[in-house]
Amino acid sequence: MIRKYNVSLKRYCTFKIGGCAKTICFPKTENEFLKEIFLCKNQSKKFFILGNGSNVLFHDEGFDGKIISTRLLNTISVCGENEIHCDAGVNLNVLCRYCAENGLKGIENLFGIPGSVGGAIMMNAGAFGCEICQFVKKIKILKDREIIEKSPTNFSYRKGPLGKDEILLSATFSLEKGIKQDILASQKLIMEKRKSSQPYGLPSAGSVFKRGKYFLPAKLIDEWGLKGLKKGGAMISDKHAGFIVNFDKAKSDDVLFLINYVEDYAKKRGYNFERELVVVK
Ligand SMILES: Cc1cc2nc3c(=O)[nH]c(=O)nc-3n(C[C@H](O)[C@H](O)[C@H](O)COP(=O)(O)OP(=O)(O)OC[C@H]3O[C@@H](n4cnc5c(N)ncnc54)[C@H](O)[C@@H]3O)c2cc1C
Known part of the structure; x- marks a missing residue:
């Protein structure tokens, strides 16, 4: 088991945003994983299970508990x-x-x-x-x-x-x-499709909003002319309107501002955007 203390969460998420976690641990076996979870449960300690951090936004204030990463559980x-x-x-x-x-x-x-x-x-x-x-x-x-x-x-x-x-x-x-x-050829093709339609060069957490039953948030955001909208170091991607990218040391509040802005904008037009992104506090 590896443990680290007061570690910046920027290193553990694809958005490259976030303050420090008090503790982050990396169990290497299922037993270690279970032990760590039970320890937190027994002590009523706050904890968060982190996979590859590609669908999360950590706050700049950090996480006042234990992050249990599954990164080394890779059999x-x-x-x-x-x-x-x-x-x-x-x-x-x-x-x-x-x-x-x-x-x-x-x-x-x-x-x-x-x-x-x-x-x-x-x-x-x-x-x-x-x-x-x-x-x-x-x-x-x-x-x-x-x-x-x-x-x-x-x-x-x-x-x-x-x-x-x-x-x-x-x-x-x-x-x-x-x-x-x-x-392998299919995988290569899929990767090319992704790279041509998604902002792969900049940190992000993928699509921010879920598809609605009768609408695609990315399509609407594009039609509303919100692509490229910036707040601090965060921007609604000019390549894929469903992504928010961290183009210059974005703060979590920059991203949250843009998310709230889009949600309000959508609500005023009769759409309820549901978040896919998990905001961790
Ligand atoms: C460039 C880019 C492209 C993307 N493209 C897509 C796409 O095409 N389709 C798509 O669906 N998503 C996409 N995503 C979003 C993301 O990669 C997926 O949602 C992915 O499945 C999240 O996995 P993760 O391990 O990173 O989860 P994390 O971000 O680490 O965690 C997400 C949630 O899952 C929970 N979790 C993680 N592991 C466990 C566990 N073992 N038990 C219980 N809960 C757990 C966490 O607590 C958290 O609530 C993209 C993201 C990026 C950055």
Whole structure:
């Protein structure tokens, strides 16, 4: 187990924004992970489970508790016919590459999402018409103090099967047989699509708002001429209106200002924008 104290959270999120955390720890095994969670629960200590930090905004005031990072929980293996078992911290790109290496296809469209398996299942991450829920066969979770294994069915758009206070420990994915070179070629194509439509060169946390039932926030933001709107070091991306980017040492308040501004702007026009981004205080 690695522990660090008073560490800047900028280093642990793709937005590169945030103050310090009192403690951040990196369990290396499921047992260490569980011990750390139970320790916090027993002492009624505030804690936050952090995957790859690609869907979070940390406040500049920092986090007055313990961050438990899943980054080192990264065991991955083939198990059973066309199945892969992963710890919660396995990076989605590592999972996609591993699938390719083992001639297993299905999840290519998720290549390039910079999250962990835990974060992706939590949010039911998806891209290019594909969602992670299509491949999740089984999950192992911690619910209160009980470890449960189940086949989840209750996924919906950008909402995973985990209830409040449930923590993903590991997952099993079911895939199909494929040809390594074809899978790698699909992944390459997907990455090119991403790079051409998303602001990859600047820190961000991906799409800020969820798609509505009858509208696309990014499309509306674009139509309203809000692309390029700046506050401090944060800007509504001029490449993809659904992203806010940190172009120059943005503060969390800069980002929150832009989020609130867009939400108010949308509300006045009859739209209720729901946040995909998780704001951590
Ligand atoms: C450039 C860029 C492109 C992106 N493109 C996409 C895209 O195409 N599609 C898409 O869906 N998303 C996209 N995202 C958003 C993000 O990558 C995904 O939502 C991803 O699944 C988040 O995973 P994470 O590990 O980074 O989660 P984090 O940001 O670390 O955490 C997000 C939430 O999940 C919770 N969490 C993390 N691990 C666990 C666990 N083990 N158990 C319980 N809760 C957990 C956290 O507590 C937090 O509430 C993009 C982000 C960026 C920066």
